[in-house]
Amino acid sequence: MVREILVWPHPTLKKKAEKVAVVDDSIRALIKDMFDSMYEADGVGLAAPQIGALKRVIVLDTRPRQPESKPIAMVNPEIIMLEGKTTYTEGCLSVPGEAEDVDRAAFATVKYLDEQGAEQVLRCDALLAIAVQHETDHLDGTMFVDHISVLKRELIRKRMKRLKSDRASGAAAPENQAAL
Secondary structure, rough: OOOOOOOOHHHHHHHHOOOOOOOOHHHHHHHHHHHHHHHHOOOOOEEHHHHHEEEEEEEEEOOOOOOOOEEEEEEEEEEEOOOOOOOEEEEOEEEEEEEEEEEOEEEEEEEEEEEEEEOOEEEHHHHHHHHHHHHHHOOOOOHHHHHOOOOHHHHHHHHHHHHHHHHHHHOOOOOOEEEE
């Protein structure tokens, strides 16, 4: 089921998500809804808080830019190692139509539970490394705009408030770009 993606500065997006106690059918249903919502919005990553669920769950599918990758769901992801440095122009499904350069680690090693509840460890590079860092930030109430200058952040905040107002009044919204 496609769920509405919250638009920043929605207060839920600033809250810390709760650790998942057990990976059960309700978590698997949440993961399915997250994939459906992410694909509908043409994104490559989505965190549960972005659809209003304060659970430590993320989904990723970087195949548009990394054809060798595969869709992946991570429950209780924990980044255990960051290596190198890179700058990437990031967007976000909760900040539609906006993109800014963000400094991140070039490689990220993440420990997580898969959809069956088994512990996994994955070393990520390129877009997948960026997406893992971006989405795990969401689980702690951090947005990519928190990594940019105050001036740029405030300009984006004004545009997002205008977008939310336009959506509420039924005005046409700009097309979403592929975003994390």
